[in-house]
Amino acid sequence: MTDFHAEYAPAAPPAQLPRAPLSLSCVVPAYNEQANLEGFLRALAQTVQTLTPDFEIVVINDGSRDGTHELAMHLAQELPLRYLALSRNFGKEAALSAGIDHARGNAVLLIDADFQHPLEMLAEMHALWQTGYDMVYGVIANRGAESGAKRLGTELFYRLMNSGNPVQLPPNAGDFRWMDRKVVDALKALPESNRFMKGLYAWVGFKTAALPFVPKDRAAGSSSFNLRRLGSLALLGLTSFTTLPLRVWSMVGAVISLIALSYGLWIAAEAMFLGNPLRGWPTLAASIMLFSGVQLLSIGILGEYIGRIYDEVKRRPIYLVAHDEDHSPLREKS
Numbered sequence: 001m002t003d004f005h006a007e008y009a010p011a012a013p014p015a016q017l018p019r020a021p022l023s024l025s026c027v028v029p030a031y032n033e034q035a036n037l038e039g040f041l042r043a044l045a046q047t048v049q050t051l052t053p054d055f056e057i058v059v060i061n062d063g064s065r066d067g068t069h070e071l072a073m074h075l076a077q078e079l080p081l082r083y084l085a086l087s088r089n090f091g092k093e094a095a096l097s098a099g100i101d102h103a104r105g106n107a108v109l110l111i112d113a114d115f116q117h118p119l120e121m122l123a124e125m126h127a128l129w130q131t132g133y134d135m136v137y138g139v140i141a142n143r144g145a146e147s148g149a150k151r152l153g154t155e156l157f158y159r160l161m162n163s164g165n166p167v168q169l170p171p172n173a174g175d176f177r178w179m180d181r182k183v184v185d186a187l188k189a190l191p192e193s194n195r196f197m198k199g200l201y202a203w204v205g206f207k208t209a210a211l212p213f214v215p216k217d218r219a220a221g222s223s224s225f226n227l228r229r230l231g232s233l234a235l236l237g238l239t240s241f242t243t244l245p246l247r248v249w250s251m252v253g254a255v256i257s258l259i260a261l262s263y264g265l266w267i268a269a270e271a272m273f274l275g276n277p278l279r280g281w282p283t284l285a286a287s288i289m290l291f292s293g294v295q296l297l298s299i300g301i302l303g304e305y306i307g308r309i310y311d312e313v314k315r316r317p318i319y320l321v322a323h324d325e326d327h328s329p330l331r332e333k334s
């Protein structure tokens with residue numbers, strides 16, 4: 001473990017030790033993962049077996065359009081699976097929420113189904129949990145393979161997100177994480193329906209450790225997150241966790257008003273004392289266009305926030321479960 005993320009670690013005391021024996025829920029969101037799912041779940045089960053005999057794998061089928069459902073139903077017969085099929089594609093954040101809601105272990109692992117999160121790290125995550133860390137997360141140490149645009153966007157996003165925000169979001173920390181039951185219960189208690197998970201993990205706090213890792217290549221298929229989807233995820237994050245954009249526009253408004261006032265005074269003075277003829281409709285046209293643009297932009301930003309409020313007040317569920325197949329060995333204990 002490194003403490004290069006120490007500035008993002010909340011000042012929480014370590015958990016009471018020793019911990020109760022581990023019973024682990026592995027939450028695996030799956031969207032069109034037919035080609036990866038079987039190999040992955042078997043590899044995961046094999047790795048987790050070395051940590052504890054007491055575990056379940058919670059697979060959330062997030063409205064896949066391929067054979068993920070049939071495959072998972074089949075695998076549920078032989079693996080310790082809790083299989084939930086959502087009624088449509090709700091997105092990864094909702095799928096993770098569904099997994100967290102249904103997990104029964106005293107620790108929960110969130111891991112992608114595409115082999116990008118190295119299974120070799122589980123032993124270290126487990127060890128850190130046992131030494132009193134309540135949350136251990138993977139930090140992407142190398143974004144080498146990603147496009148310049150994606151990297152630039154990511155950089156900009158974390159800058160915006162973390163400027164003046166009391167809850168600091170560790171850059172490049174993903175959804176690959178090990179959480180104690182305490183953390184899981186805290187996450188479950190958060191009422192919002194806009195679930196920007198990266199923000200929620202940071203918001204709940206607790207004793208946290210960061211583990212750098214280099215994501216592997218996706219085993220099969222391609223990422224569901226294109227630039228457009230990443231963009232809307234970033235917008236969700238910003239509007240759910242910072243009001244900085246609103247403040248920025250108040251500042252811009254204030255500065256522009258000051259400039260306008262001084263310029264207005266100057267024109268009046270010029271006309272009255274220097275006797276200049278009143279000219280300058282190009283200035284007028286240009287400034288009207290500029291300020292209409294500024295106004296529309298700021299109304300748009302306001303609208304983003306109002307849209308979020310609208311989503312929240314509707315109080316719709318975050319996801320709907322269409323099928324629930326429970327072969328979890330942790331069932332009897334809950």
Ligand code: UDP
Nearest residue numbers: 029030031062091092095112113223224225
């Ligand atoms: N995923 C999901 N719902 C979605 C998109 C993705 O449950 O709408 C799952 C997907 O099956 C995978 C994980 O989320 O297990 C990460 O998705 P992906 O590999 O496409 O994203 P990336 O690794 O590029 O961030």
Ligand code: MG
Nearest residue numbers: 112114116218
């Ligand atoms: Mg992936």
